[in-house]
Structures are given as C-alpha cells and as structure tokens.
Amino acid sequence: MSFYYRLQERLLALKSNRAFEFFVVAVIIISALEIGAKTYDLPDFAYALTRYLDVFITLFFLFEITIRFIAEPNKKDFFKSGWNIFDTLVVVVSLIPIQDSEMALLARLVRVFRVLRMVSIIPELRLLINSLIKALPQLGYVVLLLFIIFYIYAAIGSFLFKDINPFLWGNIAISMLTLFRVMTFEDWTDIQYETMEVYPLSWMFYMSFIFFTAFAFLNMVIGIVVNVMEEEHRAEALAHSKEPTIEDLQKEIKELKQMVSELARSRD
Structure with a gap:
C-alpha cells in the first residue's frame, strides 16, 4: 500500500x-x-x-x-x-x-x-437546513397566498381607516406594514380600539385577519416543514439501511466460513 x-x-x-x-x-x-x-x-x-x-x-x-x-x-x-x-x-x-x-x-x-x-x-443541523431548503417551493405558494390576503385587507383598511389615522392607513403599502404589526401582535389592540371608536364592528376585520394569517398560515407553514423533515428522515434512514455495517460484514464472513467448512466435511 x-x-x-x-x-x-x-x-x-x-x-x-x-x-x-x-x-x-x-x-x-x-x-x-x-x-x-x-x-x-x-x-x-x-x-x-x-x-x-x-x-x-x-x-x-x-x-x-x-x-x-x-x-x-x-x-x-x-x-x-x-x-x-x-x-x-x-x-x-x-x-x-x-x-x-x-x-x-x-x-x-x-x-x-x-x-x-x-x-x-453537525448532521442534525444539516438535516434541518436541507429540509427547510426543500420546503421552499411549497412555502412559496403559501407566501403568495399570504400576500394576496395582506393585499386585500390592506386595501380595505386603507379605504375604511385612512381618515382615522393616515399614519397607519395612509396608502396600501403603509397599511400592509400596519397589518404586519397586527399579525405579529405588536400593540395591535391599540390600533383596533382606535378604529372601533368610529366603526364599532371593526374588530371583525382584525379577528378575521389574525385568524387567516397568524393561525391558519402559520400552521400550514409548520405542517409543510414537518412533512418535509419526515421525508428527509425516512430517506436518510433508508440510505443508511442499504449500507452494510462492519458487524454485518463480519457476520456474513462467519457464515461463509461455516458454509465452506460444511462443504469440505461433506466431501470428506
């Protein structure tokens, strides 16, 4: 060698x-x-x-x-x-x-x-990152649908609440930033109570938006990532199962030796 x-x-x-x-x-x-x-x-x-x-x-x-x-x-x-x-x-x-x-x-x-x-x-971290990368195509459609929901609610919020607080609802871009603040629960009740003084039923606007974004879409994202991680775990387990270990090779060698010895005794 x-x-x-x-x-x-x-x-x-x-x-x-x-x-x-x-x-x-x-x-x-x-x-x-x-x-x-x-x-x-x-x-x-x-x-x-x-x-x-x-x-x-x-x-x-x-x-x-x-x-x-x-x-x-x-x-x-x-x-x-x-x-x-x-x-x-x-x-x-x-x-x-x-x-x-x-x-x-x-x-x-x-x-x-x-x-x-x-x-x-660390293999476990590699598996996690690979799962996130492979989940990106599916997450892209979720993000697109989330953007559509944001756009619709931002347009409605701008039309209804612009005169109440132009700083938060002045146009559709600012409204989307405000809605992101609502989705992340950053003092969102202050925004809600401000509009409820003019539109008492405006709480329905916020409740439905939070349900669609913070709850429904978050669970969809978690479900996609977990599903991809399970597939990666199964693929890795299958790949490892195909590779014989040293113990398996030693066991096969012993079996072959026994077969050879039995054949030799039968010939004698």
Missing part, C-alpha cells in the same frame, strides 16, 4: 473520530465568541490576543478542510456537496488579510459566516 493511501486511511479515521469532531465544534464556538468580542472596546492586550486567535482559527480551519479533502476517496464527490463548497469558500476568503487590504470588509464579513460551519459539522 502506497504512502498516500495509508495517509488517506489515517486522515479518514481522524475525520470520523468523535473527539476531533468535538474539537472542531469547540473551535467554531471560540470563533463565534472571538467575533463577538471584537464588537466591544477592548484593551490593547485583548485586541492583540484576538488577532493571534483569529490566525490560529483560520489555520485550523484550513487544516481541517484539507483533512476532509484528502480523506475523500473520490475527490469529485467532495465538491458535489454544497456544504463542502461553502466551507471551502469560507476558509479561502478567511485567508484574506484584514489589515491594509481593500477587501478587509469582505474578509471581516466572511469571518462572521464561519459560525455557520457548525451546520456543516
């Missing part, structure tokens, strides 16, 4: 090691804390410490992504994963020096996105 394949096996074992995975997660958390610390006014020694820490984190991420790339048996499959591409871009852009660089702002922004590497490391 060549040196490269021996190195690949060792790096694959290191990549799959739970302790190494926990250490990578710890470095990501430290990176997030370091980014947050830079938003405060720090003394000179603390600022210098964050600079050295940033260099260590950048080099460690470069080391970690290199391990993952070398450990991959088929290098083309490495770039078929969107998460691997994302991690690679974050690491490469993080190598841009922050000081005395025209791309300093871009480098700082990319360092913020290093926190998202937590998603690519």
Whole structure:
C-alpha cells in the first residue's frame, strides 16, 4: 500500500473520530465568541490576543478542510456537496488579510459566516437546513397566498381607516406594514380600539385577519416543514439501511466460513 493511501486511511479515521469532531465544534464556538468580542472596546492586550486567535482559527480551519479533502476517496464527490463548497469558500476568503487590504470588509464579513460551519459539522443541523431548503417551493405558494390576503385587507383598511389615522392607513403599502404589526401582535389592540371608536364592528376585520394569517398560515407553514423533515428522515434512514455495517460484514464472513467448512466435511 502506497504512502498516500495509508495517509488517506489515517486522515479518514481522524475525520470520523468523535473527539476531533468535538474539537472542531469547540473551535467554531471560540470563533463565534472571538467575533463577538471584537464588537466591544477592548484593551490593547485583548485586541492583540484576538488577532493571534483569529490566525490560529483560520489555520485550523484550513487544516481541517484539507483533512476532509484528502480523506475523500473520490475527490469529485467532495465538491458535489454544497456544504463542502461553502466551507471551502469560507476558509479561502478567511485567508484574506484584514489589515491594509481593500477587501478587509469582505474578509471581516466572511469571518462572521464561519459560525455557520457548525451546520456543516453537525448532521442534525444539516438535516434541518436541507429540509427547510426543500420546503421552499411549497412555502412559496403559501407566501403568495399570504400576500394576496395582506393585499386585500390592506386595501380595505386603507379605504375604511385612512381618515382615522393616515399614519397607519395612509396608502396600501403603509397599511400592509400596519397589518404586519397586527399579525405579529405588536400593540395591535391599540390600533383596533382606535378604529372601533368610529366603526364599532371593526374588530371583525382584525379577528378575521389574525385568524387567516397568524393561525391558519402559520400552521400550514409548520405542517409543510414537518412533512418535509419526515421525508428527509425516512430517506436518510433508508440510505443508511442499504449500507452494510462492519458487524454485518463480519457476520456474513462467519457464515461463509461455516458454509465452506460444511462443504469440505461433506466431501470428506
């Protein structure tokens, strides 16, 4: 066996090691804390410490992504994963020096996105994000229907309540912002009581709008996301069930040995 394949096996074992995975997660958390610390006014020694820490984190991420790339048996499959591409871009852009660089702002922004590497490391978070992405086409129709409801209620509210409070119901765009405030329950009763002084039955306008948006549509969104997550769980379980484990292979080898020994005894 060549040196490269021996190195690949060792790096694959290191990549799959739970302790190494926990250490990578710890470095990501430290990176997030370091980014947050830079938003405060720090003394000179603390600022210098964050600079050295940033260099260590950048080099460690470069080391970690290199391990993952070398450990991959088929290098083309490495770039078929969107998460691997994302991690690679974050690491490469993080190598841009922050000081005395025209791309300093871009480098700082990319360092913020290093926190998202937590998603690519933890399988459960990857499953959640993948489910949300796959649910977007279905959620798009829900959002379109929600916009139609918003538009209708905003037009009605603008026609009825414009003279009561032009600041909240002056035109359809402002009315939609007001309705968003109602949907999120941000002091919406103040808006309702103001219009009820002129139109006592205007509470029906708000109650029906809240029912359609905050209750019905929210449950629709939750139902779609949960359904997609269940499909992703089933697909992942099916994929894992097709892959034989080491115990299964050892069991099959024992059965084959028993069959061979029985055939040999029968011939004797």
